Amino acid sequence: MDKLFEEITLGDITLKNRLVMAPMTRSRATADGLPGKFAEKYYGQRASMGLIITEGVQPSELGQGYLNTPGIYTNEQAMAWKKIIDHVHEKGGKIFIQLMHVGRMSHPDNLSTHKQAIAPSAIAPGEKMFTLGGMKEIPVPTEIKTEDIPTIVDQYRSAAALAIKAGADGVEIHGANGYLIHQFLGGNSNIRKDNYGGSIENRARFALEVTQAVVEEIGASKVGIRLSPMNHLGNVDEGEYGEDLYRYLVAELAEYDLAYLHLMHVGNESLLEDIRNLWHTRLMVNRAGRPLEDLTVDLDNNLTDLVSVGVWSLANPDLVDRLRNGAPLNPPVPDMFYVNQEELGYTDYPTINQ
Numbered sequence: 001m002d003k004l005f006e007e008i009t010l011g012d013i014t015l016k017n018r019l020v021m022a023p024m025t026r027s028r029a030t031a032d033g034l035p036g037k038f039a040e041k042y043y044g045q046r047a048s049m050g051l052i053i054t055e056g057v058q059p060s061e062l063g064q065g066y067l068n069t070p071g072i073y074t075n076e077q078a079m080a081w082k083k084i085i086d087h088v089h090e091k092g093g094k095i096f097i098q099l100m101h102v103g104r105m106s107h108p109d110n111l112s113t114h115k116q117a118i119a120p121s122a123i124a125p126g127e128k129m130f131t132l133g134g135m136k137e138i139p140v141p142t143e144i145k146t147e148d149i150p151t152i153v154d155q156y157r158s159a160a161a162l163a164i165k166a167g168a169d170g171v172e173i174h175g176a177n178g179y180l181i182h183q184f185l186g187g188n189s190n191i192r193k194d195n196y197g198g199s200i201e202n203r204a205r206f207a208l209e210v211t212q213a214v215v216e217e218i219g220a221s222k223v224g225i226r227l228s229p230m231n232h233l234g235n236v237d238e239g240e241y242g243e244d245l246y247r248y249l250v251a252e253l254a255e256y257d258l259a260y261l262h263l264m265h266v267g268n269e270s271l272l273e274d275i276r277n278l279w280h281t282r283l284m285v286n287r288a289g290r291p292l293e294d295l296t297v298d299l300d301n302n303l304t305d306l307v308s309v310g311v312w313s314l315a316n317p318d319l320v321d322r323l324r325n326g327a328p329l330n331p332p333v334p335d336m337f338y339v340n341q342e343e344l345g346y347t348d349y350p351t352i353n354q
Contacts, residue, residue: 003299004307005324008050010282011221011259013094013169015050018299019320020308022286023053023098023172023226025066027338028346031112033058033071034080036340040087041347045317047093050306053172053224053262056100056179057081059159060152062118063180065102067110067130068340072097073155078162085167096224097163098172099156099214103180104141104189105234107131117141118152120183120190120197120206125235130338146194149206152180157213160223170222173210176264177226178234181207185249187239200241204249211256220257224284228264229271243271250278260284262308276303284308292329318351327352 005017028036043052058064058071071077081097088095104119109131119141128135144152160171175181183189184206190197196205207225214223229246230238238245253261260282265272276283285304287294292312298304313319315332322329336345 001296001323004296005320008282008305010051010094010306011170015094015306016048016092017050017320018306019050019323020284020306021046021049021052021313022308022310023055023100023174024310024314025055025069025338026346027066027068028340029068029070031068033061033064033069033074033077035070035084036068038343038347039070040084041343043084043095044087044091044093045347046313046319047088047091048318048320049093049313051169052088052093052095053308054095054097056098056102056174057159059099059101060155061111061113062106062115063101063155064111065106065117065129065179066338067132072099072159072162072166075162078166081163081168082166089167094169096170096172097166097168098174098226099159099163100174101152101156101180103183105129105138105178106141107136107138109133109136118144119180120144120192123189123191125178125189127235143192146196149196149209153206153209153213156210157217160214160218164218164222170224170259171214171218172224172226172262173207173214175207175225176228176233177231178236181210182228182234182236185238185245186236187241188235188237200245200248203241203245204252207249208252211253211258215256215258221259223256223258224260224262225253225258226262226264228266230268231264231266243268243274246271247274247278250275254279254281257281260306262286264288272298272303282306286310295323315349317347317349318353322352325352
């Protein structure tokens with residue numbers, strides 16, 4: 001456990017420990033995409049983590065999927081994030097904004113414009129989503145035209161620039177968990193016949209173009225990317241390409257010298273070892289659902305440099321102190337993860353000193 005509390009460099013910054021707050025949607029933003037009024041307190045409470053990665057933040061209006069998620073595609077949104085980021089910095093923390101375009105994982109009822117979602121192919125995920133009208137089947141998205149892809153790439157670029165303008169230490173590109181970039185990787189979510197579908201190289205093209213644009217805009221040392229090989233969230237299945245697709249993608253991404261690669265790891269140990277060997281900057285691994293006693297297994301075995309955790313950091317604003325002192329953890333309250341009742345289930349989890 002001692003290694004968890006060591007300082008470590010990440011791009012151009014130094015983290016005070018190797019424990020990372022994973023990105024978690026909380027659905028507490030305003031209807032116009034501004035972070036909610038208690039977000040500053042929420043993130044500030046967790047500034048003892050080595051790094052905070054924010055909840056998914058949409059880089060465009062059509063990037064939104066769930067109700068009440070924040071954006072960073074307007075100056076007003078960026079300045080709202082600046083207050084949060086400044087507060088985290090004042091408390092000694094570091095923070096990256098996660099750029100999350102959901103692609104087909106959306107419903108028109110959740111957007112003020114009621115526009116149809118966009119995706120690599122016109123294939124619905126076969127899942128339901130919560131809307132103000134209750135749970136509804138996610139409809140078939142509109143297939144993105146080839147000539148429109150550069151515009152979407154530029155939306156990531158612009159959002160990254162706004163994040164840095166707001167004072168963020170960097171951004172994480174969300175390429176995982178069934179959202180837009182992951183949909184391009186999927187064999188069952190991408191049946192395109194152009195240069196963005198078919199072969200491994202074509203399926204990886206969108207992820208690489210987004211990464212290149214963001215790197216050009218803000219510098220590689222301020223960019224991380226999250227991938228989730230074969231986790232099938234959002235009903236995305238990489239199919240026959242599977243491991244080879246990720247070996248190719250990681251090797252290509254490694255050429256950019258990003259600050260880090262963040263893996264949502266679901267148990268393919270040989271692939272994790274291969275990725276560790278292919279990647280030469282910082283690697284961050286998240287094993288959702290692992291028991292607490294296994295928290296540092298990958299760190300101890302030199303399979304990762306940083307450990308990201310989700311619900312434990314959600315329920316324990318002082319998680320670092322609790323782990324350092326062997327104190328018991330607060331249990332999370334899942335019924336309050338996405339229900340906006342101001343501070344309840346959000347900023348009211350107690351610390352060990354309360």
